[in-house]
Amino acid sequence: MEPIAVYVHIPFCPTKCGYCDFNSYAMSGDIMERTVQATIQEIQRSPLRGRPAKTIFFGGGTPTYLDESQLIRVFQAVLEAHPADATTEITSEANPGTVDIPKFKAMHEAGFNRISLGAQSFLDTDLLALGRVHRSGEIERAVNAARDAGFKNINLDLMFALPDQSIHGWRQNLTRALAIHPEHLSLYCLTIEQNTAFYKQNLKGMLNLPDDEQQVMMYDECIERCAEAGYEQYEISNFAQHGLECKHNICYWNAEEYAGYGPGAVGSFETNLARIRYTNLKHPDRYCDAVETDKPIAFESEALSKESLRTEQIMLGLRMNTGLATEGLQFSQKSLSRLLDLNWIYLDDETIRLTKEGRHFCSEVALELI
Numbered sequence: 001m002e003p004i005a006v007y008v009h010i011p012f013c014p015t016k017c018g019y020c021d022f023n024s025y026a027m028s029g030d031i032m033e034r035t036v037q038a039t040i041q042e043i044q045r046s047p048l049r050g051r052p053a054k055t056i057f058f059g060g061g062t063p064t065y066l067d068e069s070q071l072i073r074v075f076q077a078v079l080e081a082h083p084a085d086a087t088t089e090i091t092s093e094a095n096p097g098t099v100d101i102p103k104f105k106a107m108h109e110a111g112f113n114r115i116s117l118g119a120q121s122f123l124d125t126d127l128l129a130l131g132r133v134h135r136s137g138e139i140e141r142a143v144n145a146a147r148d149a150g151f152k153n154i155n156l157d158l159m160f161a162l163p164d165q166s167i168h169g170w171r172q173n174l175t176r177a178l179a180i181h182p183e184h185l186s187l188y189c190l191t192i193e194q195n196t197a198f199y200k201q202n203l204k205g206m207l208n209l210p211d212d213e214q215q216v217m218m219y220d221e222c223i224e225r226c227a228e229a230g231y232e233q234y235e236i237s238n239f240a241q242h243g244l245e246c247k248h249n250i251c252y253w254n255a256e257e258y259a260g261y262g263p264g265a266v267g268s269f270e271t272n273l274a275r276i277r278y279t280n281l282k283h284p285d286r287y288c289d290a291v292e293t294d295k296p297i298a299f300e301s302e303a304l305s306k307e308s309l310r311t312e313q314i315m316l317g318l319r320m321n322t323g324l325a326t327e328g329l330q331f332s333q334k335s336l337s338r339l340l341d342l343n344w345i346y347l348d349d350e351t352i353r354l355t356k357e358g359r360h361f362c363s364e365v366a367l368e369l370i
């Protein structure tokens, strides 16, 4: 059977961050155990069961907000359904403040081999403004705890263009992050999404956000500082030590198949007739009700049209530094000429790649090509 990437969504967090539009809920108590049991049942009944795991990724929410026995029970259900071997990349997202050495040790012994830590900033003023529950000192403590537990592959997530952030503040963040020597860095520009507390505050003019020019400077700083420190940029926002790119995310960017389990998880797989994409019920209560009463767990399931697949392939493929493979894709000559004139793309017989300038305009390039 063909291997498949596996994603498990754990939708709980201690509090809801002001900028967060992920499917996450500040809930605790019985619903967490109920969701663990429902997720295990979903995995056990999956039509994708039996396909070996190409990669496994626990995201959220905050997977490490579960206690270790809950997390490991779900993980063991994944392994029973999707066998893994010693080479399988197995990641859990974790937030500083929800982890300690015993939890990391239990996870490592169970088979997790990669931790993605939601650091976001090393400045307490930023963390307070973002609504994060951890403080800066907890990031280094969490990294040390993960190292002590045996993890040799750690990612740090950081965000730039935060409210009141200066270029100096962002440089300080990069310095602190690089001093830790994580194997991987994900450096994202804050975007203000609808249905978040930040969106409402921004409408009222309460957020002092860096302007476009400052954002470009901050992004360029990511590229320069990471390159100086020996990291290879392999995607718009992702940098890794050689050979330690996130294999799971590469599956997404290559528009490969993936199984998704848990509330709000998305999955995408081939059948004889079409590529199917489904999205599970988002709210933990509704998701558990559906699993427990054997009703459909997905609230959306569609066969993707050729146009949707092409759109997805272009939008995701452009993000990778290796570029968008053009085999089987047709583009208007006028669009290609325009993008070349703007110096936003490189074009050869097999790929379209963004230039350094073009990386600031990935969405615009994708729309032009679509």
Ligand code: SF4
Binding pocket: 012, 013, 015, 016, 017, 019, 020, 021, 022, 024, 060, 061, 062, 095, 118
């Ligand atoms: S920790 Fe992450 S998932 Fe949870 S509320 Fe904050 S941003 Fe959202």
